Amino acid sequence: MTTGTADGTWGPVPFFTQARTFEELWPDIRSRLTEVFEDGKFSHGRQVARFEEALARWTGARYAVGVNSGTDALVLLLRACGLEPGDEVIVPAFTFVASASSVVLAGGRPVFADIDPVTYAIDPKSAADAVTPRTRVIMPVHLFCQMADMDALLDVAHHHRLTVVEDSAEAIGMRWHGVHAGLLGAGGVLSFFPTKTLGAIGDAGAILTDDPQLAEAAAALRHHGRYGRTLGHFPGISNETTVNGVNSKMDDIQASVLLAKLTRLHEDIARRARLAAAYTERLAGTPGVLRLPTVVPRTARTDPVFYVYLVEVERRDELAGYLARHGVGTETYYPAPLHLQECFAHLGYRRGDFPHAERACERTIALPLYPDMSLDDVDTVCALVRRFTTRRPA
Ligand SMILES: *Cc1c(COP(=O)(O)O)cnc(C)c1O
Numbered sequence: 001m002t003t004g005t006a007d008g009t010w011g012p013v014p015f016f017t018q019a020r021t022f023e024e025l026w027p028d029i030r031s032r033l034t035e036v037f038e039d040g041k042f043s044h045g046r047q048v049a050r051f052e053e054a055l056a057r058w059t060g061a062r063y064a065v066g067v068n069s070g071t072d073a074l075v076l077l078l079r080a081c082g083l084e085p086g087d088e089v090i091v092p093a094f095t096f097v098a099s100a101s102s103v104v105l106a107g108g109r110p111v112f113a114d115i116d117p118v119t120y121a122i123d124p125k126s127a128a129d130a131v132t133p134r135t136r137v138i139m140p141v142h143l144f145c146q147m148a149d150m151d152a153l154l155d156v157a158h159h160h161r162l163t164v165v166e167d168s169a170e171a172i173g174m175r176w177h178g179v180h181a182g183l184l185g186a187g188g189v190l191s192f193f194p195t196k197t198l199g200a201i202g203d204a205g206a207i208l209t210d211d212p213q214l215a216e217a218a219a220a221l222r223h224h225g226r227y228g229r230t231l232g233h234f235p236g237i238s239n240e241t242t243v244n245g246v247n248s249k250m251d252d253i254q255a256s257v258l259l260a261k262l263t264r265l266h267e268d269i270a271r272r273a274r275l276a277a278a279y280t281e282r283l284a285g286t287p288g289v290l291r292l293p294t295v296v297p298r299t300a301r302t303d304p305v306f307y308v309y310l311v312e313v314e315r316r317d318e319l320a321g322y323l324a325r326h327g328v329g330t331e332t333y334y335p336a337p338l339h340l341q342e343c344f345a346h347l348g349y350r351r352g353d354f355p356h357a358e359r360a361c362e363r364t365i366a367l368p369l370y371p372d373m374s375l376d377d378v379d380t381v382c383a384l385v386r387r388f389t390t391r392r393p394a
Helices: 019-039 046-059 070-080 098-105 124-128 150-160 213-222 252-262 265-283 317-327 342-347 353-364 375-390
Strands: 063-067 088-092 107-112 136-137 162-167 187-191 207-211 290-291 309-313 364-367
Touching: 019 046, 019 252, 046 063, 046 252, 063 070, 063 213, 070 098, 070 162, 070 187, 070 207, 088 098, 098 107, 098 207, 098 290, 098 342, 107 342, 124 150, 136 150, 136 309, 150 162, 187 213, 207 213, 252 265, 265 309, 265 375, 309 317, 309 353, 317 364, 317 375, 353 364
Parallel strands: 088 107, 088 136, 136 162, 162 187
Antiparallel strands: 063 207, 187 207, 290 309, 309 364
16 A cells, blocks of 8 residues: 655555455456356346446436447437537537547537536536537536536527537436436436546446437447347347447446446445545645635535546646656646647637636646545645645755
8 A cells, every 4th residue: 555644755646546446346346257258248248238227227317328438428329319410519628539529420510618617517608609500419528526507508408409418428426406417418428437436447338318219229329230139128129230330339347347346336436525525625725726626506416426636736737747756646637628629620719719628728637536545645645736836846
């Protein structure tokens, strides 16, 4: 384990590890993997069907459709919604690139909007300003620890008759008025990339929806467009290929790990909350730390989940370098706003179009946060941050 600060030694605190979690869950994972080997079916098999059922139960979704990644989940969900060439999808300018590249891959056109500077999620006013006669979909993205303002965004969607597709890739466990992220509009996605709150040991993702037609279309698209070979909820209709699908099946090794980790997801989320609270307590008032995560109070109950502990600081890149030299890993979510990325240059945006998104890209840094961490690790990170901000770094 890591050392604290008492004896004057530092770190290391990697940005992410699940070594201890994996060791604790290994007996459960091993017995599930043994079943996979006995079945001889390593993709789209029994563990995947079980995981889809368990995930639907955990989230309260009517349907959970397992796929290869969160990115594929977005592309297939947008396609299942019937996105047509030239249809516009409103996406925040500050998010992971897949939120917008999925729109292009599904044949649509991303239209960017600015973010709220406190939640880092799409600003409903900026989203409403981006609506044109070609707008079909609005895509709220729930980042770091809380959801976008879904009451306001559902109003915008309702007023302009838009479909709501949530990029809830990071938002497992987050709820809005008791409804799980991804289920407030047509549907949403989850990513099980290893660092996510529910992480696999490779790539995997899922689509969540209450709509049987969407679920069935997505389930067919992930498997070459074959309606007769979908899993679980959908009995075979025919074995004919009716649309051009892709191969985005989930594999049973990932499903086995995810089933085991799902059994302690509530505990993991509670642990993340304790670590985040410790960070906030220790970092409050630190000079040079410009903003700590702030969960915005809403009129009804919301459930924040700390996937990432994101702070805004002065001299962000220097701090990242200083922490790295002292054995502490950090990440920059996200280094450049989407409207200024080369792959979207043809859309014609300019620097200054979305000032909140641009500023977030310059000032934010993600500190380590995962269940394997101890409170001593949090102390180590905070002491180093304080040492950097209060004197010139050694
Ligand atoms: C992780 C993530 C994705 C993509 O998920 P993958 O499983 O890595 O493809 C999409 N959107 C957001 C907001 C994410 O955080």
